[in-house]
Amino acid sequence: MNDIDIELICVRKTYGNNLVVNDINLAIPKGEFVSLLGPSGCGKTTTLNMIAGFQEPTGGEIRIRGRNQAGVPPEKRNIGLVFQNYALFPHMTVAENVGFGLKMKGTPRAEIEQTVRTALKSVHLEGLEARYPKELSGGQQQRTALARAIAPRPSVLLLDEPLSNLDLKLREAMRVELKEIQQQLGMTFVYVTHDQEEAMAMSDRVVVMSGGVITQEDKPEHIYNAPRTSFVADFIGKSNIFAVSLRPAADDRQEIVINGSSIALAIAADQPKVATAKFCCIRPEDVRVVGNDVSAKDANVLDGTICKTVNLGAHLDLWIAVDRDIMIKALVRSSRSNQLKVGNPVSISIAPAAIRLLAE
Amino acid sequence: MTIVATDSPAAPARRAFTLRGYVPLFPPFAVLLLFFAVPIGMMIGISVQDPKTSQFSMASYQRFLTDGLIIAGLFRTILMSGLVAICVTVMAYPVAYFLARSTSRWRAVVFALAIAPELAGVVLRTYGWLIILEDRGFVNDALIWLGFVSSPLPLAKNLFGVVVGLTHVVLPFGILALLTSIQGIDPNIEKAAQILGASRLSVIRHILLPLSIPGIVSSLLISFTMAASAYATPALLGGARFKVLATMIFEQIMFYINWPMAAVMAIVLLVLMLAITFAGGRVETRLHKKLNI
Amino acid sequence: MNRLLSGLFWISLCLILAFITLPLLVVVAASLSPSSTVTFSPADWTMKWYAALWASKWLDPFILSAKIAVIVSLVSGVLGALGAYAIAYEKCPGSEAIMAFLLSPLAVPQIVKGVAIVIFLSSAGLYALLGTPGLIAAHIVLTLPFAARMIATSIYNFDKNLDRAAQILGASKWQRIRHVLLPLIKPGVFSGMTFAFIISFNNIPLSVFLVRPGQTTLPITVINYMEYSLDPVLAAVNVASLIFILATIFLFEKLGGFSAQIHGGSK
Structure with a gap:
């Protein structure tokens, strides 16, 4: 079981009487690209937030690298997260944004600079270190957000619909690139999306969610060719x-x-x-x-x-x-x-x- | 993947709010309690004391209701504030409309002109109006020189002077209140009415004015309350001849050293303010509901 | 008909703008006029009234007012930021009621606050606080609600995702406040402090109760003088203090960059 990065055991989340996530079980091995796919309100974002630590499950257990995360705040989980709106710090340059995580850990300046350079190189943003987020295009902001998330070398990267604000052409190009980056880094990616094409294109495994439960989890081609429910059949393709x-x-x-x-x-x-x-x-x-x-x-x-x-x-x-x-x-x-x-x-x-x- | 049964109890909500979150509130609360809440409480306490013996007494309240001079001052305050509210709203409307609709580069200039006087403070503006309006001031000199009048018109040290000065002081706030409201009206509604054949006048009468009533009410409200509680302008432009509640309160404290009477007047002024604000607030919410905005 | 209306509109707009600017222009002209008769011909203008300001009669009250305004704006900024932080960032339970309490001084006319404070200081035996300390306390009560409201607004506008982004990158609470929250709400804090400065520096209705001989603020000195004379030196005092206020706003702007906030961008 050592190769399991994230494990959700009977995870449940309720808001008052509202059951948002209903006893989910999921194990994500190291280095896998997993998509949580479903329409809005299916509980995928809540699941992501619980893995990140922004929300505490009402019941069940979340383990990261085998350790129960109950009561562990997000800043102690060593997880990366790419936000849908990127959430770049507007008062910091690209380099400062990317180096932020390392700076918070007290990493020496030279090492930060080195890591920032590597991270920017892996997302093809060399030369933009001194720019502010406002001066970047949507695609560049997206890459900066990605570089910022991977720079501290988290074991797991969570991505919350990171491509949804890009136009179609760029989105398709980024799919290929994201997958390449993931393979290069060998990092576990948990990708939340409502876009089935995106999920199919990148994932090793697709987890289809609806109404707070996992409807089907399988390889993309199996999901497409052998949907188990009419919901999956209708939602995928x-x-x-x-x-x-x-x-x-x-x-x-x-x-x-x-x-x-x-x-x-x-x-x-x-x-x-x-x-x-x-x-x-x-x-x-x-x-x-x-x-x-x-x-x-x-x-x-x-x-x-x-x-x-x-x-x-x-x-x-x-x-x-x-x-x-x-x-x-x-x-x-x-x-x-x-x-x-x-x-x-x-x-x-x-x-x-x-x-x-x-x-x- | 075997799922390991978990025996750990559900984690407690980490986000539960602890009392530590209230700690930053202590300093501002302490200051407001000591220098605001407690003084207001003491003022209310003093208002029911006899000015000489400090025994419990409603004498000052009785005097307020029976003293003709004080009642006259109260009505003068209300008259003055009402006039200021009307003048401000009438004058603020065209400016606010221009600011809400214009896209020209003059917009920034007009905005600066409309708001900048607020930086200058009341003294400067009152002083300006005094040298414009006093007997040997600017306007009277001009009128006499032109031969329109033979002796100076009484423009300052009376209701007229105070209303002019206060209108000037309050006008920026009226403009801002109306600006917010007019900006909320979709310009396409006006265009739609014009396309349907409405003249400029009917657009104003049937579209613009009805839709900006909430803004007009809030401009009237803010102007009235600001005018009624103003001290410096009535004191300087009204002088000894034109006394309102605010200046009378000052006299009670500084000249007559009659704290209970000052406290009663202050409480009446405060109640007047709160009543107007409350009633105006009710009217505003009702209008908002009615207009669905 | 439409043309007549639009003509009327432009004329009334110009007249109203003239009404707004007239007293200011008159005061500036008066401050430069050689005698108490205001003249608008630049040839006759003189700086002698400004020169007359360099006397302790005017300098002392000016220094006192400036000192009080600086202290008030700093204290209101800090207290307002603390209150706004608890309300808008921590979202402590009951935050709406707490905000209402912080804003409650706004509902009370200044003259009433002045009466209350002077009664409090006198009957609580705190005569010693009349003068500068009382002025500072009263001005803080007056300006704190504005500062708290402005700072709270900028915290509400602060994108909570930035805080979460910093958190997931490993930043502790203090690191998030120092590196993310504070730099981003700085314009709000500075505009609150600027507001507090202007209100305090120009204040009359509270100060009028609290000044004492030798500790009189500039606006009170001016209105006391106005009782006797409308000397052009008053015009010079007023223009000079307006210039001082504009310079202060400029300085605060340089430090806090709040116009960027107004124009919807940072950097």
């Missing part, structure tokens, strides 16, 4: 989610019926058995629009009418009505937009393996 009922079909197989309609879909035999499947999830990119030339090998062919199209540049979002109340989203290449006009009848095909059953 786009998906068609239908309430369904299971029924036996020919050849000892099973098929599902979308509730409130007569649409039946065959499902793969190797589908993990979900005894009480209530929902199914189909990713839009798994919906094949086959036009009118349906071939025999196509499974689960449905006829429908295009109701709405949205051009996303490379791709086209289609809403296809296959029954009175059933709408299926599909994602196709834009090059086909000529054939796919609103009002056109189309046939779609869904591979049985693309249909995932969900218990809740």
Whole structure:
């Protein structure tokens, strides 16, 4: 257990009658990049604040490097934290900001200077030492905040939606960079975000939270391909989610019926058995629009009418009505937009393996 | 990952507030208690003492209510403060409106002009008004030289002089009160009314004035209370002929050495202030509710 | 119609601004005029009234007023910062009631505070405190609420995340106060102190009860003199003290940089 950096044991937080975090258990090994992902109000920020020590859990225990942190103030936890609004000290230069943590520990000046230089180099901010935060761009402020957090070499770095104030291009570039920095330093990163793309792009492990509990924790690709609940399926990526009922079909197989309609879909035999499947999830990119030339090998062919199209540049979002109340989203290449006009009848095909059953 | 069962009890809330947090309050509290709360208490105690025997007596309160000169002073105070409140608010409004809406570089100049006199102190301004308004002052000299009047007009040492001087003293506060209120009105509302065909006058009457009523009330309020409690301006510009509560209190202390009477007058002035502030505050909250701001 | 209204608006604005500036201009002109008749022709102007100020009659009260104002602004700044810290930073329980108590002197007219203090000092047998000590105490009561309010406002505006950032970087409470909180609220503290200085230096309604012979502040000396004469030397005194106040504001600004706060930026 020595390689566990952070451990949450039955951690609970209540404000009055309001249960914000409900008995969370989580162990984060050293050097892992973990994302706490969820919509606002899911308890992820509260969890982060409890790890940092700004809030004390109502129940349970938080251990950092095996030590119970109850009653340990934030300044004694040796943790780094990057704030959403960066929280740079406006009266200090970049170098003073980055060196602040070491200065507070009484580190000799020469050593501070050396560490500041290294930290700034690792975030590519050389030459800006004498600037004040006001004189920096958003991206530079973000890097300064990161350098300040890593300069004292904490064992764990917490990041609270650090990229949410940057514009899209910069945000995508920073994702790559953050991941590189994390790997170089070998530091444990706990990254709080509501942006699923961000979490997928960087994390070794994604912890999806909702309503104060952990809904699923897994590798990013597993979270995407094998969501366990309709909440996860809906929150991570786009998906068609239908309430369904299971029924036996020919050849000892099973098929599902979308509730409130007569649409039946065959499902793969190797589908993990979900005894009480209530929902199914189909990713839009798994919906094949086959036009009118349906071939025999196509499974689960449905006829429908295009109701709405949205051009996303490379791709086209289609809403296809296959029954009175059933709408299926599909994602196709834009090059086909000529054939796919609103009002056109189309046939779609869904591979049985693309249909995932969900218990809740 | 095995989860180790924890037997440690829930941690106590570390953020619980301890009495140590109150320690920084001791010095300011001590000063305010000793030199504010205790003196006010003693003043109230003195007010119910007989001026000569120091026995318990309501004589000073009785005298306040029956002495025609004192009652006249009270009404003079109220009349003066009411006039100042109206003059200040009427004059502050255009300035505040300009400051709230202008984007020109004159805005900074006007702002400085409006606020700067406050740095000069009451003496300088009162002195200025005296040399402008007195019998052989600036205005009278000019009027006589121009032949409009043959003998000097009584401009100082009366109600007129005091109202002019106090209006000058209080005006910056009226401007600030109205400025806050007008800045809170979305300029687009005025534009919307204009687009809908309202003339400038109807915009003022139907949009601007109704929406700035809270500001007008707070300007009236602050002007009234500042004027009623002012001492130096009435003392210098009103002179012996125009006495208000504040100057009468000073006389009771310094000339008549009648502390109980001074205390009673001070308490009446204080109660008047608090009543006006309270009533005005009620009106303001009601207006804010009504206008939804 | 619209044109008439806007014309009226500009004329009234100019007249009001003239009303505001007129007494100040008149006093400046009077201080430079050779006789008690005010003249606006610069050719006749003289500095003799200013020269007349260099006499103990005016210098002593000036020094006393300046001394009192400096002490009052320092004490009010420190006491106000302590109160504001407990209320706005520590957020101690009951902070609203405590703030109301700290601000309560504002609700009481100065002349009433003056009566109360003079009755207190006299009947508590503290005659010895009349004069300078009493003036200082009374001025502190007067200015402390302003200082406390201004400093509390700047603490409320202080981004609490900066405090948390310093904390997670290992700064103890004292280190956070010294390296983060104080430098960032310094403009608020200095504007509170400047305010206290100006109020104390110009004060009449409290001082008028507390001065004693030989310990008379400048404004009281001036109004006493005004009872007898409107000599242009008074104009010179007033202009000189206004210049002194402006210089002090400039100095405080240099030290505390509070105009940066007004313009919404630091550094």
